[in-house]
Amino acid sequence: MMFDEFGFPGDTDLDHAAPLLETFVYCSRAAESVDDMEVDRLIEWAQRSNADRGITGVLVFGSGIFFQWIEGPPSQVQNLIASLHGDPRHHDIVALDRSVEKRDRLYPNWEMERVGPDQIRTVLQDALDSAEDEKNIAALKRILGHLDSSPLDTLGRK
Ligand SMILES: Cc1cc2nc3c(=O)[nH]c(=O)nc-3n(C[C@H](O)[C@H](O)[C@H](O)COP(=O)(O)O)c2cc1C
Numbered sequence: 001m002m003f004d005e006f007g008f009p010g011d012t013d014l015d016h017a018a019p020l021l022e023t024f025v026y027c028s029r030a031a032e033s034v035d036d037m038e039v040d041r042l043i044e045w046a047q048r049s050n051a052d053r054g055i056t057g058v059l060v061f062g063s064g065i066f067f068q069w070i071e072g073p074p075s076q077v078q079n080l081i082a083s084l085h086g087d088p089r090h091h092d093i094v095a096l097d098r099s100v101e102k103r104d105r106l107y108p109n110w111e112m113e114r115v116g117p118d119q120i121r122t123v124l125q126d127a128l129d130s131a132e133d134e135k136n137i138a139a140l141k142r143i144l145g146h147l148d149s150s151p152l153d154t155l156g157r158k
Pocket residue numbers: 042045046047049050059066068080083084085087089090
């Protein structure tokens with residue numbers, strides 16, 4: 001039998017070989033037992049674990065509130081989401097965005113920022129401005145309300 005040609009994909013496919021990525025963006029409130037040292041330990045551990053699993057993103061922590069952007073292979077991101085939901089170090093998880101698409105990473109390196117009360121308010125306000133889901137809007141307003149009514153350094157540590 002003769003082969004006239006081989007079934008290689010066209011050039012355009014090779015040019016646009018963006019990986020399939022799942023993205024998960026959420027915010028949550030830290031448990032009362034979580035202090036700065038615990039956050040440091042958490043970051044150190046997450047950096048290693050994420051590197052092994054091809055997960056990158058950003059974690060912001062300020063005023064007892066976490067905001068995290070996660071991107072990576074769908075199966076790995078789904079495992080991490082399940083772990084996050086069972087992690088007693090935070091609660092009131094609000095999913096802000098979740099998608100699966102072929103694209104390049106927004107955050108190719110793991111980054112971590114520890115922000116102050118004003119910045120976490122900006123992060124949440126930006127999320128609220130672009131939120132469309134009614135439940136997300138209500139949850140974000142609730143979290144912003146907590147920020148306004150609680151002494152900032154004790155939020156999440158009642
Ligand atoms: C705010 C927050 C962010 C976290 N981020 C990550 C992360 O980026 N990567 C990770 O592997 N674990 C992260 N963890 C820890 C996971 O929730 C979980 O403890 C870890 O993945 C081990 O899960 P397992 O026991 O189900 O294997 C985070 C935990 C918290 C509270």
